[in-house]
Amino acid sequence: xxxxxxxxxxxxxxxxxxxxxxxxxxxxxxxxxxxxxxxxxxxxxxxxxxxxxxxxxxxxxxxxxxxxxxxxxxxxxxxxxxxxxxxxxxxxxxxxxxxxxxxxxxxxxxxxxxxxxxxxxxxxxxxxxxxxxxxxxxxxxxxxxxxxxxxxxxxxxxxxxxxxxxxxxxxxxxxxxxxxxxxxxxxxxxxxxxxxxxxxxxxxxxxxxxxxxxxxxxxxxxxxxxxxxxxxxxxxxxxxxxxxxxxxxxxxxxxxxxxxxxxxxxxxxxxxxxxxxxxxxxxxxxxxxxxxxxxxxxxxxxxxxxxxxxxxxxxxxxxxxxxxxxxxxxxxxxxxxxxxxxxxxxxxxxxxxxxxxxxxxxxxxxxxxxxxxxxxxxxxxxxxxxxxxxxxxxxxxxxxxxxxxxxxxxxxxxxxxxxxxxxxxxxxxxxxxxxxxxxxxxxxxxxxxxxxxxxxxxxxxxxxxxxxxxxxxxxxxxxxxxxxxxxxxx
Numbered sequence: 001x002x003x004x005x006x007x008x009x010x011x012x013x014x015x016x017x018x019x020x021x022x023x024x025x026x027x028x029x030x031x032x033x034x035x036x037x038x039x040x041x042x043x044x045x046x047x048x049x050x051x052x053x054x055x056x057x058x059x060x061x062x063x064x065x066x067x068x069x070x071x072x073x074x075x076x077x078x079x080x081x082x083x084x085x086x087x088x089x090x091x092x093x094x095x096x097x098x099x100x101x102x103x104x105x106x107x108x109x110x111x112x113x114x115x116x117x118x119x120x121x122x123x124x125x126x127x128x129x130x131x132x133x134x135x136x137x138x139x140x141x142x143x144x145x146x147x148x149x150x151x152x153x154x155x156x157x158x159x160x161x162x163x164x165x166x167x168x169x170x171x172x173x174x175x176x177x178x179x180x181x182x183x184x185x186x187x188x189x190x191x192x193x194x195x196x197x198x199x200x201x202x203x204x205x206x207x208x209x210x211x212x213x214x215x216x217x218x219x220x221x222x223x224x225x226x227x228x229x230x231x232x233x234x235x236x237x238x239x240x241x242x243x244x245x246x247x248x249x250x251x252x253x254x255x256x257x258x259x260x261x262x263x264x265x266x267x268x269x270x271x272x273x274x275x276x277x278x279x280x281x282x283x284x285x286x287x288x289x290x291x292x293x294x295x296x297x298x299x300x301x302x303x304x305x306x307x308x309x310x311x312x313x314x315x316x317x318x319x320x321x322x323x324x325x326x327x328x329x330x331x332x333x334x335x336x337x338x339x340x341x342x343x344x345x346x347x348x349x350x351x352x353x354x355x356x357x358x359x360x361x362x363x364x365x366x367x368x369x370x371x372x373x374x375x376x377x378x379x380x381x382x383x384x385x386x387x388x389x390x391x392x393x394x395x396x397x398x399x400x401x402x403x404x405x406x407x408x409x410x411x412x413x414x415x416x417x418x419x420x421x422x423x424x425x426x427x428x429x430x431x432x433x434x435x436x437x438x439x440x441x442x443x444x445x446x447x448x449x450x451x452x453x454x455x456x457x458x459x460x461x462x463x464x465x466x467x468x469x470x471x472x473x474x475x476x477x478x479x480x481x482x483x484x485x486x487x488x489x490x
Contacts, residue, residue, distance in 0.1 A: 021060065021064050021067070025354060026359050027063065028057060029057065029353075032050070032052070033153035033392060034449060036050070036211060036388055036389050037389070039214075040444035040453070046343050047340070050346025051342055051346035053350075054346040058100065058353055060353075061353050062100075064440045065094075065095050069091055069374035070373075076094075077094055079096075080310065087158075100352075102212070102352075103349055103352030104349070106348060107349060108295050110209050111341050111345055112300070113209050113295055113296040114161055114206065114209075116299035117160050118160075118164050120281070121161065122164070122307055125168055127265055129273050130168065130264060130272075130420070134176070136147050140248045140333055141247070142242065142245035143242050143245070144247065145177075145186070146186055146189055146241065146242050147238070147242070149169060149172070150192075150234070151193075153165060153194050154447060155196075155197065157193065157194040157197035157280040158198060158201045159201065159282065161198075161203065161337070161340070161448075162197075162198040162346075164446040165194050166191055166451055169194070170451065177249055179249070179250035182245060182246075183456055184456050184458055184462070185241050185245060187260075188443070192237055192240070192474075195429060195437065195446060196231075198436065199226060199230055199436030200226035200227045200229075201222070202217065202222050202223070202295075204229060206392075207390070207391055207432055208432060211397060211398065211428055212288075213295060216425075217423065219289075221286070222399050222424070225482065227335050228478075228485065230433070230478065231479040233437045233471075233474040233475055233478035234474065235277065236474040237467070237470040240473070243464070269313045273306060273310065274307055276306050276309055277302065280302030280305060280306065281308055284444050287301070304412075319472055327461060329437050343447075344391065347392055347395055351399045356398045360396075360399050363400055363401070367422065368401070368417070368461075372417060374417075374426055375419045377431075379434065380478075381431060382438030382475065383438060385434070385435040385439040385445060385447050386442045387442065387443035387445060388445065389446065390436055390439035394431055397408060400433070401421055403423055403425075404419075404422050405422070429486070432474075437471070437475045441468055442463065442468070
């Protein structure tokens with residue numbers, strides 16, 4: 001029988017040990033963030049870093065799971081044991097069934113959504129459904145070319161994955177423009193259009209999908225508030241970039257050689273597939289609202305219908321061996337998409353571990369007490385996104401806060417501040433906007449920018465000199481519009 005003093009000593013020892021393990025896991029996460037932020041210098045793949053963080057963090061957590069479980073989930077664990085004696089295996093089983101799978105499920109929902117949308121854009125591209133873009137931009141006028149290709153990128157990216165949209169548009173641009181400096185400037189505008197277009201819909205990028213899936217925002221309200229800020233953040237820098245282009249472009253009317261299936265579809269068939277793919281994605285918010293099922297299931301339904309249409313229209317070319325040999329999709333799309341999926345999975349698993357240690361709760365309380373302003377937090381996160389990664393920064397902040405129910409506001413001393421964290425609260429919109437656009441302040445802070453750097457061999461110094469200030473002005477303009485909307489409409 002332990003005395004009172006012995007119990008106190010035992011508790012303190014466990015607490016210190018627990019804090020040490022929490023600190024180790026947090027340090028691992030921060031070290032991973034450092035590697036992610038410097039990946040353009042070290043050439044260490046972001047996806048590999050994220051997967052390492054996710055795997056090792058969970059190994060550390062489960063090795064010392066008893067202390068973490070008793071600190072964070074004592075009642076749930078006692079119910080799980082149902083009066084039986086605890087053992088190391090029972091603790092591991094509890095962690096696997098009640099903690100680990102929860103975070104795997106959240107990550108898998110986003111990954112499945114990305115996989116579905118990436119496959120949709122690949123099918124559309126392979127069947128020439130985006131060929132009309134090439135026809136539209138066939139002009140020697142730099143202004144006309146820039147605005148048309150960025151408008152298309154902005155609209156398409158609002159419905160499909162940013163990286164695949166960017167890669168597709170960069171390939172189109174690369175095949176039409178001969179001058180490298182002109183390609184670099186227009187490529188920067190394409191990356192900006194992809195990231196700003198993706199941030200104003202819940203299906204445009206992983207951050208929006210995560211917010212929507214967790215019930216932090218609704219699709220209509222989210223887009224209503226972010227549409228104008230996103231347009232401002234895209235249009236102003238694009239206009240400034242257009243002033244640096246010559247009146248006439250150095251064009252090379254080459255035919256793209258990356259068509260995947262060498263399709264012979266008619267113009268009507270291509271248009272029909274385009275409507276099925278893009279129009280189907282627009283229906284996903286309605287699907288989620290009616291069924292309350294995860295958005296990825298709606299994306300899979302759209303993919304299934306599009307796939308059937310693809311096989312019907314291409315039934316004369318359904319020789320699997322022949323199609324495999326004709327596959328010529330750019331490696332930047334194929335390999336980059338897989339990397340993005342693995343990166344998302346690794347980051348979400350790593351953040352899940354830190355969340356289970358209770359560290360995020362302590363950090364959020366410090367922010368609430370010392371900063372106590374969601375707009376300042378948003379600005380800080382936007383600047384951090386320019387150095388690390390927008391998805392990483394956004395998901396870290398989402399892990400710190402959970403949605404506050406309306407009926408709970410009265411329980412808080414500062415209910416006005418906590419109102420920012422209700423469903424469709426200001427904080428979620430601020431975070432989505434600032435991180436997405438803030439990542440464009442540096443070209444290495446988002447997957448689309450990295451794709452551009454590799455394709456056109458852009459240096460960080462050149463990007464800072466020619467684009468960073470322009471993007472910053474657009475970011476500030478959109479931020480001001482968002483502030484005005486929240487003040488007037490909330």
